Amino acid sequence: MFFNNSNRSRSTLDEHKGDTQAAQAPKQIAASLESNIAYIVQMLGDSPDIVIRRFEIGADKRQVAAIYTDGITDKQTVSQFILQSLMSDDSFDPAPGQSLLDYVLARTLAISEICAKSDWDGILLALLSGDTIIFIEGCTDALCGDTKGGEQRAVTEPSTQVVVRGPKEAFTESIGTNVALVRRKIKSPNIRLEAYKIGSITQTNVAIMYLEGKADPSCVKTIRDRIHRLSVETLEGSEHLEELLSDQRKTAFPTIMNTERPDMVTRNLLDGRITIFIDGTPFTLIAPFTFFKGLISAEDYYQRPESAFAVQALRYAALIIALFGPSIYIAAITFHQEMIPTPLLLSLASQRESVPFPAFLEAFLMEVTFEVIREAGIRMPRAIGQAVSIVGALVLGQAAVEAGIISSAMVIVVALTGISSFANPSYNLATTIRIIRFTMMVAAAIFGFYGIAIFSIFLIGHMCGLQSLGIPYMSIRYPYVPEEERYTLYGLRLGAGGTHAQGQAAPQSSEAPGKTTDGSDP
C-alpha cells in the first residue's frame, strides 16, 4: 500500500530506539539467520504474537524464516503466497551472478508488493505494521512482503452525521479504506495524496489529500510544514492531531473541522480544502475551516436551495438561541423588566413568586442539570437511556417546578436552549457554544443587556482574530466557490444553481465532481 513509501514518510523510530536501546544495537541486519531471529525476539521482548516460521528452500536446503505479527496480517496471504510458493518450489535455479534473494524476489513470491530491506528500523516497522519478513541464511537483506490484513470494521452508515438524502456510507478506522472511499468519488488525476508517519511510538499513518489546482498552495504548504515540525511520541485520534495542527491553542473554537462522511470530504476537496486522514479513526479532518462553514450540514447539498437556505436560517436562529437564550431571560428578568410586555411580565412574576433563587442561579442550576442529563445520556448503556430521559423530563422538570424550586418559564428556556444547541451540524462547535453560554449568563447577570452586548463584541472580536491555516476564521466566504454561495447566508442567490462548472481548474476532473455532490452515489 502507499503508506510504505518511506521516502516521504517521517520515521522517527531512530530517536525512540536511541532512548530505549543500548547504543551498540546494530543498524543493519546480519548474514546469520539465527542472530537475526534472536535480535527480533530480543527487540520485541519475546512477544507471543510474533510468529516465526522456519523452513528450508531450494535444493541446497537453505535455512529461511518467515516472521509476521499475528492478528494484523492476512494469514491466507501469508500461507498461500509466501509460504506455499517458497516451499513448493524445489527447482531453485538462480542465474549465475544472481543472488538467491534476487531470484526469490523476482521469480518465486507471488505477492504484489514486496521489497528488500536491510535496516532494522524499516524491518521492525514493517513487521509491526503487518508485513511478513523473510530472512534467508547468508543474505544481508530481508524481504518484506505486504500481508496487511486482519479484522476490520466494515463500511457502515454514519452514526453521528446522518442525512436524509445522500450517500449512506461512513469512514472506517482503516486509512486505506477511507482514502479509497474518497478516490471512488473523485476520479481526477489531480488528487494529491501525501503520506506521513506521526508519533515516534505509535507510528500512526497520516495522509493529507487535496485537489491540485483547487487547493490554496499556501495552505497546503502550511499544513505540510506543521506536520514536519511535529515531534510527538503518540498520536491518538483526530482530536489530538487537530489540536497539534491548529493555528492557535488558546481558544475554545474548533478551527479544523472533522467529519466521518466521505461525501463531505469530497465536497470540501472540490471546494479547495485539505483533508487529513488519520489511521485508526473514522473522523477525518478538514481545513481550513471557517465559522460560517460550520453551520453548513451535508444535508444542505442534498436539498433544493430554497429549503436548504430556510433550514440554514433556522440553524442560525438556533445558534443564537443556544448562545443567548438563558442570558436574555436573565437580563430581562433581572434588569429590564420594563421590556417584557405587561401580560407576560405578570405571568412570569406570578411564576417566580415562589422561587427562592435569583434568576441567574435558577438558570445556572437548570443548565447544569441539563448538561448532566445530556452527558449521562451519551455515556450510559443504551438500555438505560430511556430511563434517564424520563428522570430528566419528569422528575427534574415537572417536579422541580411543582416544588417551587424553579419557575416553569425557566424550564422552557432551558429546554429550548438545549434543543437548539443540537441543531448545530458541527458537534464540536455546539460544545463550544454551550461552554460560552455559561460565560454569557454571568455577563448577563452582572450587566444585563449591556453585559451581553459587550461580551458578544468581545467574543466576536476574539473569533475575528482566529485563523485556520492562515485563513481568517470569520471569513464570510472562503474559499470563494460560486456553488457554495447559495448555501451561505451572506450572498443569498436563491436558485442560482447550474453554475457548477465555473472555475474548473482541473481539465480532466469535470466529469467526476459534478455527479458526486448531487446525492447520486457513483
Added chain:
Amino acid sequence: MSKSSAISPTQLFAMIILFEFGTALVLPIGLTSAQNSWLSILLAMPAGMIFYWLLMYLHRRYPALILSAYIRQIVGPYIGLPIGLMYGIYFMYISARNLREAGDLLITTSYDQTPIVIVHAAMIATVIYIVHKGVQVLFRLGEIYIIFIIALGLLSDMAVLLSGTIEIRDLLPIWGEGVGPTLRSAYPNIFLFPFAEVITFATVLPHLKQNQAAGKIGMLAILASSVMLSMTHAIEVSVIGKDMYSRSTFPLFTAITTVEVAEFVERLDALVILALIIGVFFKMTMYAYAATSIVADVFRIKEMKQMAYPIGSTIFLVSIMSAWSFPEHGAEGTKSFTTIQPIFLIYIPVLLFVVQLVRQKFSRPSS
C-alpha cells in the same frame, strides 16, 4: 489573503457607516435646526465628501504613511511631530467623550444602581482587547456588526411605522425661519460631528487591500450613512415633535419608548441601547486605534499592540474625570465645537492640503 493586516473595501464601507452612526444616531445632532435637522444632515454631506476627498488626496501622495507620519513629511519634523502628537491626544479625548456619552445613557436608562466606573471599565476592556488584536480584527468585526446594525434599524423603523406615531406635520415648516438656522446647524456642527471625524480613517488607509477603491467606497459609505442618519432623525422628530427633540438628551431613545404595536411589542428601548452600545463601541475603538497608532508612530514604537493598554487606561480615566455630570459634559462638548474641534478637523487638514499643494508646485520643476 496571507497579508494579515489587509482591509477589504467591504470592511472599509461597513466601518465608515458604523463610525458615522456612532453616537450621531442617538444624540440630537441638529439642535439649532430642530425639525430641519434631517435637511441639515443632507446639507452637511457634500462637505463631508469633500473632506474625505481631501484625506484621500493626502493618502494618495503618501500611500504607505498614516496621518502623523505624513504630517511630518509635509510640514517637516519640527512642526509635524507636535501636531501629530496632538492629534493622538485629541483622538484619545474624543474616544473618552464617546465612552462617557454611552456610559451616561446606560446609567440614566437601566443601570442607575451601577457605578459609572464599572460600566466604563467593561467597555474599555473590550476596546483594549480589540485594539490589541489589531486593525484587521476591528474591521472584520465591523463587517459582521454592520449586518446586525442594519437589521436593528429596519426592525425599529418597522416598529415605529406600524405603531402609527409618526406625524409628518411635525417636520413642517421646512425652512420656516429661512435657510439660515438649517445651514448654521449643518456648518459647522453636523459637518464636524460626525462627518469630519472620518479623519481617524487616515490612520488605517495604509492598511487597505485595494487602494484605488478606497475613494469610491468611502464616498458611497458617507452617502449611505448620511441618508440613513437623515432618515432616522426625521423619524425621531416626527415621532416626538420638535420641542421634545430639542430638549431631550437622547431623542432616539425617547422616540422608541412611545412605540407600541399590537399591544405586545412595546418598550423597544433595548434595541436603541444596543444600537448605541455598538455604535459607540466602534466609534471609540476607531478613535482609540487611531490614537494608538499615532502614538506608536510618533514615539517609534515597533509593536503597536503594547500601546493599547496605556492608551486604553488613559481614555478610561479621562472619560470619568473630564466632567462631573452629564450637563457639564454636554457644555464642554458645545464649547469644544467652537474651539478645539475646528482646529483639528478643519484648519490643520486644510492647511496640510495647501502646504502639500504648494510644495508640489515648487518641487516639481526641480525633480
